Amino acid sequence: MPTPTKGPRLGGSPAHERLMLANLATALFQHGKIQTTETKARRLRPLAEQLITKAKRGDLASRRRVLGVVKDKDVVYSLFDQIAPRYANRNGGYTRIVKTGPRKGDAAPMAIIELVEELQVAEPKANKKTAARKAAQQDKVEALAPAEETPAAPADQDSEAPVSASGDTAAAREDSDEATETEATEKKA
Numbered sequence: 067m068p069t070p071t072k073g074p075r076l077g078g079s080p081a082h083e084r085l086m087l088a089n090l091a092t093a094l095f096q097h098g099k100i101q102t103t104e105t106k107a108r109r110l111r112p113l114a115e116q117l118i119t120k121a122k123r124g125d126l127a128s129r130r131r132v133l134g135v136v137k138d139k140d141v142v143y144s145l146f147d148q149i150a151p152r153y154a155n156r157n158g159g160y161t162r163i164v165k166t167g168p169r170k171g172d173a174a175p176m177a178i179i180e181l182v183e184e185l186q187v188a189e190p191k192a193n194k195k196t197a198a199r200k201a202a203q204q205d206k207v208e209a210l211a212p213a214e215e216t217p218a219a220p221a222d223q224d225s226e227a228p229v230s231a232s233g234d235t236a237a238a239r240e241d242s243d244e245a246t247e248t249e250a251t252e253k254k255a
Contacts, residue, residue: 091110095149100180102179
């Protein structure tokens with residue numbers, strides 16, 4: 067449980083506040099995002115992040131601690147087996163709060179708190195110069211790559227090996243590949 071803040075509590079008593087935050091955390095893990103007031107979203111964020119961190123550990127003690135807050139066993143199962151593995155490479159910042167504007171009835175400031183989707187891109191963002199340099203290198207590699215082989219001659223013609231567009235035979239290319247491999251091993255030694 068996060069440390070209590072100064073000022074009035076969300077529900078009235080400390081026990082009611084704990085139950086409200088536990089219910090909000092359960093709904094967040096069950097649905098992926100929820101809409102609530104900004105104050106409740108800000109108070110929920112540290113609790114949700116602590117629960118995800120405990121779920122990333124995955125041991126029995128962590129599961130029991132999470133079950134002390136989130137009472138729904140199905141939600142705890144999905145937290146440990148589906149949500150926590152998504153954030154295996156992330157050290158924090160599992161939630162995002164987006165302000166949506168005032169509520170119609172009482173003009174309370176509303177917000178959406180949601181679980182951040184983990185991106186599959188592991189490569190850091192490069193600046194424009196680096197991206198242009200990589201593209202130029204890729205173009206050079208493609209230009210230097212050998213041309214694709216032409217289809218093999220029909221069976222009625224006399225040809226020993228298929229000939230590529232540059233005119234060399236497959237056997238000659240295999241010999242040159244073996245020579246480059248032996249040169250590479252000699253350089254390493």
